[in-house]
Amino acid sequence: MSEIAPIVLNVNGAARHTTALGGDTLLTVIRDQLLLTGAKRGCNQGVCGACTVLVDGRPVRACLSLAGDCQDRRIETIEGLGDRPVMRALQQAFVAAAAFQCGFCTPGMLVAAFALLADSRLPSEADVRRALSGNLCRCTGYKKIVEAVLRAAHALADEAVA
Amino acid sequence: MTQSVVGVVGLAAPQLEAAEKVDGSARFIADLNRPGMLYGAVLQSPHAHARILSYDVSRALAIAGVRAVVTGDDVQTNWRMGAFIKDEHALAKGKVRYVGEAVAAIAADSEAVAREAAAAINVVYEELPAALSPHAALKPDAAVIHEELANYIKVFDTGSAGNLCSRTSFREGDIEQGWRDSDLIFEAHYLTQAQAHVSLEPCGALAEIDANGRITLWSANQSVFRVQANVCESLGLPMSRLRCLTPRIGAGFGNKMEPHVQPLAVLLAMKARRPVKLVLSREQDFEMVRARHPFDIRVKTGVKRDGTLVAREVEVLLDGGAFADDSPGVLGYALLMSCGPYRIPHAHCHGRLAYTNKMRFGAFRGFGVPQITFATETQLDEIADALAIDPIELRLKNLKRQGDRWLGGQPIASCGLNECIERVRTASGWNGGRHRAGSAGSRRALGMACSAHISGLLSTGAIIRLLEDGSVLLNTGAVDIGQGSNTVLSQLCAEALRVPLDRVSIASPDTDGSPYNWGTTASRVTYMTGISVLGAAAEVERKIKEHAAEILECSAQDLELVPGGFVAVKGIPHRRVGFAAVSGRAHWAAGGPIIGSHSWVFDQKTVDPKRASVVGLPFPQIGAFVFNAIVVDVEIDETTGKSRVERAWSACDVGRAINPQMVEGQIEGAFVQGLGFALFEEMVWNGPQIANPTLMDYKIPTFIEAPSELYAIIVESNDPGGPFGAKSVGEIGINGVAAAIANAVNAAVGVRLRRLPLTSERVLEAMLASEQK
Numbered sequence A: 001m002s003e004i005a006p007i008v009l010n011v012n013g014a015a016r017h018t019t020a021l022g023g024d025t026l027l028t029v030i031r032d033q034l035l036l037t038g039a040k041r042g043c044n045q046g047v048c049g050a051c052t053v054l055v056d057g058r059p060v061r062a063c064l065s066l067a068g069d070c071q072d073r074r075i076e077t078i079e080g081l082g083d084r085p086v087m088r089a090l091q092q093a094f095v096a097a098a099a100f101q102c103g104f105c106t107p108g109m110l111v112a113a114f115a116l117l118a119d120s121r122l123p124s125e126a127d128v129r130r131a132l133s134g135n136l137c138r139c140t141g142y143k144k145i146v147e148a149v150l151r152a153a154h155a156l157a158d159e160a161v162a
Numbered sequence B: 001m002t003q004s005v006v007g008v009v010g011l012a013a014p015q016l017e018a019a020e021k022v023d024g025s026a027r028f029i030a031d032l033n034r035p036g037m038l039y040g041a042v043l044q045s046p047h048a049h050a051r052i053l054s055y056d057v058s059r060a061l062a063i064a065g066v067r068a069v070v071t072g073d074d075v076q077t078n079w080r081m082g083a084f085i086k087d088e089h090a091l092a093k094g095k096v097r098y099v100g101e102a103v104a105a106i107a108a109d110s111e112a113v114a115r116e117a118a119a120a121i122n123v124v125y126e127e128l129p130a131a132l133s134p135h136a137a138l139k140p141d142a143a144v145i146h147e148e149l150a151n152y153i154k155v156f157d158t159g160s161a162g163n164l165c166s167r168t169s170f171r172e173g174d175i176e177q178g179w180r181d182s183d184l185i186f187e188a189h190y191l192t193q194a195q196a197h198v199s200l201e202p203c204g205a206l207a208e209i210d211a212n213g214r215i216t217l218w219s220a221n222q223s224v225f226r227v228q229a230n231v232c233e234s235l236g237l238p239m240s241r242l243r244c245l246t247p248r249i250g251a252g253f254g255n256k257m258e259p260h261v262q263p264l265a266v267l268l269a270m271k272a273r274r275p276v277k278l279v280l281s282r283e284q285d286f287e288m289v290r291a292r293h294p295f296d297i298r299v300k301t302g303v304k305r306d307g308t309l310v311a312r313e314v315e316v317l318l319d320g321g322a323f324a325d326d327s328p329g330v331l332g333y334a335l336l337m338s339c340g341p342y343r344i345p346h347a348h349c350h351g352r353l354a355y356t357n358k359m360r361f362g363a364f365r366g367f368g369v370p371q372i373t374f375a376t377e378t379q380l381d382e383i384a385d386a387l388a389i390d391p392i393e394l395r396l397k398n399l400k401r402q403g404d405r406w407l408g409g410q411p412i413a414s415c416g417l418n419e420c421i422e423r424v425r426t427a428s429g430w431n432g433g434r435h436r437a438g439s440a441g442s443r444r445a446l447g448m449a450c451s452a453h454i455s456g457l458l459s460t461g462a463i464i465r466l467l468e469d470g471s472v473l474l475n476t477g478a479v480d481i482g483q484g485s486n487t488v489l490s491q492l493c494a495e496a497l498r499v500p501l502d503r504v505s506i507a508s509p510d511t512d513g514s515p516y517n518w519g520t521t522a523s524r525v526t527y528m529t530g531i532s533v534l535g536a537a538a539e540v541e542r543k544i545k546e547h548a549a550e551i552l553e554c555s556a557q558d559l560e561l562v563p564g565g566f567v568a569v570k571g572i573p574h575r576r577v578g579f580a581a582v583s584g585r586a587h588w589a590a591g592g593p594i595i596g597s598h599s600w601v602f603d604q605k606t607v608d609p610k611r612a613s614v615v616g617l618p619f620p621q622i623g624a625f626v627f628n629a630i631v632v633d634v635e636i637d638e639t640t641g642k643s644r645v646e647r648a649w650s651a652c653d654v655g656r657a658i659n660p661q662m663v664e665g666q667i668e669g670a671f672v673q674g675l676g677f678a679l680f681e682e683m684v685w686n687g688p689q690i691a692n693p694t695l696m697d698y699k700i701p702t703f704i705e706a707p708s709e710l711y712a713i714i715v716e717s718n719d720p721g722g723p724f725g726a727k728s729v730g731e732i733g734i735n736g737v738a739a740a741i742a743n744a745v746n747a748a749v750g751v752r753l754r755r756l757p758l759t760s761e762r763v764l765e766a767m768l769a770s771e772q773k
């Protein structure tokens, strides 16, 4: 087994000094070392999207990224995005539209949707479905998630106009 | 009670857990940690069937950081668990019976060390011949999977023998007379596949022992009480020594109803004397837990030329896998539902369940009905075609109505199926013709199916306490697996006591303090637990009025609860007293704290012996029927055979929607899970081994396959026995999906596939074959 080594991660705006094995993924370190358990392990294989976090503003599967490679990158998790207007609008819309049931997919879904809305202010329904197609949900049938993302996009657009 | 006074029933209230679920703070099993906690890992069997000759754990124990190892030697032979047949140890003992079965487990300082140590355990096996299909298992010369079967404890007359796990038969009317009375007889054979639950959260458990030797166990579960029973049966513990709790659950769909790694986590914690968390990987979750049964189905239906159904025979053979689990229930229930919601005077529905050397199959949303419905509802379309009757008209002609009796003889208290059918017929524009213009190179048509389900069985309770400040604490023991039952039960409680929803808090299920609840399964929580909530609330109301009568110096009969947490003299709303004053009096002056409780067991008999004769009935009391009609609009690509559901309408008679938005969520989610079952989800075995135990290889529907035009339609028949008229919605929406899609595919491209899933390859092959004819 590889050796435990100290690493520094910039997570949610703070430098976090921690340790990792050489093969440890970003998901393992943020969940087990930093106790940021919002990102979920649904497959550990890059398929389900439940572990989605932002690295330098881009959505990334934390289960596929090596923690060591993420030093000097800006990492943002669901826990750190809550005071951003886009995330707040998404969270409100998810609640209003009942866009979750068990909620296990939700943090990853929200982070992926956050990245989408950061890129395109008023996505179409097809845009939303395409952008989130790498995030699985077994509960909702997806319809209410799409509704929530579109609702948030419109709320943000209305705010921008007002 | 049916009227909503304060408007909490019928309200689309957000989940009580909404805030924690969107800010990432909701804690699921993998998110829990305890001081001094160790991590568990499992060694799985490489063989489908083998005798365990010896274990060598010395290399594993020599690894730094390893704290405990457990094997089959740590459990006694007579410690067996099981819902219907007690046939399963906490981990393999003496024999392994499927590839992937837990053979040993490790507790260590880290997950990595635990996994390394598990791999270092050496087990010597003597391989035995394996039975990998029910047909092979039931051959007289097949290797016997459970030599001790005759001695196992069984909870009903299973008829077990050899590798026959159980058998069930329903007879009503006179089937031979039925065939004689029929003008035409249709018979066909159908196959359905194994479907994986894929709850997004893999199974896991965390066990801790206190200084007194009492154990606390958190786990991904659908019933803290089933966890308690299973762990104690499999580890020889008195139930009073084990306390089961629940974190948030990342959905269940049946997968977490019966045990997975809870007994192993407890065994490791007892041996290590430290808390142990054991969470399965996604692959292990595919390989070690349970899945939807593959069904082999023969359906024979006799009809009059005018479309009147006369006789139905259904024969099924189920692959149960290595342990009985919920399988005998699935067999019995599937047969109970195999005449569908139709009047068929002569019926014989019978089947067998075989042990095989595969992972156990068990409860999965629909509980056998999606499989049976695929067969029976596609056959109805074939009958409609042959008789040149519109498929909807054929169904309407034979529909059961309120007051009719279900197969077995139980009366139907409420039935909104007729309205479900009319709603989907109108919404889909069915009467305008089933064929639609598809995009270039494709064909498109509508298909439909109906189905039914139940809402009531087994036992449940509720306790409501009025706290000193007049706030209300509800405790039911029902695990919210993500569907929103905490919210719905709180809504019922708030409505009954006429307080705002935020005045009610709901206790987390706890086997130490909650009333018994069999589980969040069988679509039963709203109906069963809802009735208990109303019963407990009625007792609280009565006690509140007794106190208020003293305070207001009037008779309790002259009082009523008024919205907002007050009790007032009828017609004189200002002569009132608040719940806080009442509760204060109860706590400090007279009568004692106000507690209301209720518990009950569903006691409507499944079978009326004067009407039906039944052998091997796993559920003697089950009922409160719900209904569904689905229309789908499916487009098939003529060059690839790929089917795409463009639009879907699913109307469910749920009795009464306590929270309409959550009801829609259940209908939509069930539809899409059914779409995966219909079109592409399939667990594949390569010999004894599951070939696709990853999400890379086992695909579930994504945003792309799920139709954007998915319309959940709520029909409310207001069941006279249900809480505010409610019945259920958890499973009904999945039952008819595969049949409706298959019927649409047939209407569009003229091929009748009797095997699921309807993959592109199969549809294309059938299209090519039919062109050659």
Ligand code: FES
Pocket: A040, A041, A042, A043, A044, A045, A046, A047, A048, A049, A050, A051, A052, A061, A062, A063, A064
């Ligand atoms: S856990 Fe990372 S994609 Fe599934």
Ligand code: FES
Pocket: A099, A100, A101, A102, A103, A104, A105, A106, A136, A137, A138, A139, A140, B200, B250, B251, B482
């Ligand atoms: S809400 Fe359960 S997986 Fe999406």
